[in-house]
Amino acid sequence: MLEQFKKYIIDNTGLSENEYSELEHLVYLLEVKKGTVLLKENQICNRAFFVCKGMLRSYTIDEMGKNHIIQFASENWWIADRSSFYFDEPAELFIDVIEDAVVVYIHKDFIKAAEKLSGKFARFNTLALQKNIRQMQKRINYLLAASAEKKYLDFIETYREITCRIPLQMIASYLGITPESLSRVRKELARKNFKP
Amino acid sequence: MLEQFKKYIIDNTGLSENEYSELEHLVYLLEVKKGTVLLKENQICNRAFFVCKGMLRSYTIDEMGKNHIIQFASENWWIADRSSFYFDEPAELFIDVIEDAVVVYIHKDFIKAAEKLSGKFARFNTLALQKNIRQMQKRINYLLAASAEKKYLDFIETYREITCRIPLQMIASYLGITPESLSRVRKELARKNFKP
DNA sequence: GGAAGTACTTGACCTATGGTAAGAAATGCA
DNA sequence: TGCATTTCTTACCATAGGTCAAGTACTTCC
Numbered sequence: 001m002l003e004q005f006k007k008y009i010i011d012n013t014g015l016s017e018n019e020y021s022e023l024e025h026l027v028y029l030l031e032v033k034k035g036t037v038l039l040k041e042n043q044i045c046n047r048a049f050f051v052c053k054g055m056l057r058s059y060t061i062d063e064m065g066k067n068h069i070i071q072f073a074s075e076n077w078w079i080a081d082r083s084s085f086y087f088d089e090p091a092e093l094f095i096d097v098i099e100d101a102v103v104v105y106i107h108k109d110f111i112k113a114a115e116k117l118s119g120k121f122a123r124f125n126t127l128a129l130q131k132n133i134r135q136m137q138k139r140i141n142y143l144l145a146a147s148a149e150k151k152y153l154d155f156i157e158t159y160r161e162i163t164c165r166i167p168l169q170m171i172a173s174y175l176g177i178t179p180e181s182l183s184r185v186r187k188e189l190a191r192k193n194f195k196p
Numbered sequence: 197m198l199e200q201f202k203k204y205i206i207d208n209t210g211l212s213e214n215e216y217s218e219l220e221h222l223v224y225l226l227e228v229k230k231g232t233v234l235l236k237e238n239q240i241c242n243r244a245f246f247v248c249k250g251m252l253r254s255y256t257i258d259e260m261g262k263n264h265i266i267q268f269a270s271e272n273w274w275i276a277d278r279s280s281f282y283f284d285e286p287a288e289l290f291i292d293v294i295e296d297a298v299v300v301y302i303h304k305d306f307i308k309a310a311e312k313l314s315g316k317f318a319r320f321n322t323l324a325l326q327k328n329i330r331q332m333q334k335r336i337n338y339l340l341a342a343s344a345e346k347k348y349l350d351f352i353e354t355y356r357e358i359t360c361r362i363p364l365q366m367i368a369s370y371l372g373i374t375p376e377s378l379s380r381v382r383k384e385l386a387r388k389n390f391k392p
Numbered sequence: 393g394g395a396a397g398t399a400c401t402t403g404a405c406c407t408a409t410g411g412t413a414a415g416a417a418a419t420g421c422a
Numbered sequence: 423t424g425c426a427t428t429t430c431t432t433a434c435c436a437t438a439g440g441t442c443a444a445g446t447a448c449t450t451c452c
Contacts, residue, residue, distance in 0.1 A: 060337055068340040070333065083330040086323075092337070122318065127282075129325040134279040136332040137266065141256055141288070143339035144264040144372040148439070167399065176340040181439055183401050344409070364430065377409055379431050 014120025054101025210316025250297025
């Protein structure tokens, strides 16, 4: 699995094999069972997780005890509390495992060292931030305007490959609606003879 | 006003006076009246606006013709369609002037040139992206969970200095509620003897 | 293989927010 | 100064989505 991570880094960030080996000691492999909590609110998130296999999610818990899912991460995705990771603030997010997973995590120092080593890596990282912003902006736009149905349809289109691996209640949480509402939306779609 | 911009750049980005003068030809001053549209959906947003004075906003318009405000920008803030700016995609946002303004705009090339010139500038830019992500994450969290009242209270706290300059209907649009709802929320708060 | 938990659906009811329309207040403009 | 326009509020009804409670699958795990 470390090979998969290495391949990802070399293919995507512009680091050479040699540069990568200099950083290898900052890379850790972790095998985790469903339910494992990798980050809790108020901890400092000083590592970023890369999913080799399985699925993680990040979420908040409000005063009523309700979960609000911020992100899912499956194969070849990163997940972290970026605020905490970059600003050394207490995390606002929880991160846990929703499908048995193999993850690689890197310490903050990996990023710093990699950026020092290679301008290409810095550019890769900036690009990742920009992509993240683009995605979040789209989501904000949906949350401002769209109905439950529209949000759901957009979700299954955008996340087609992983939709079937995510429990419906978690999709509901991601969309900001209740599982009951989602169930009703899906029933209505079925009535209208909608096929994903 | 160009002086104000120069001061901002030198104080915040780590560019030296000399480095700045090398880029000065990529900086443009613009005086704009309330109502002026600076960016329309589907245009390529190849410039970023820095507000010296006055106020701008970015927003989308949905199929029903409704506005959804993404961001306000007053003195010393930036505004642009980042997706379009960085990825050369057609913009999803409109940007217009909601209070007579003096703005500086820089072409994309300014960023590229500045990053080449100074590693500090690149770091400043990355930091700006990270701050943006932090802010958006907070907003997503509010949109997922909070009531109209809570969103409003958070808004006036977060944007205390500019709240009084923004029409209520625009605040409503930013929060994803109708002006009527906001009016009701405010009435209820007044009844509870709430003072901002 | 059966108990216990988890996930999903359904129905009845409720509430916050939306829609519409109209009036009041504030602002801009001539 | 006063008319026109925009902004904000109010009142009324409509509705999407939330809440609660129960019922029916599915999993999981001893």
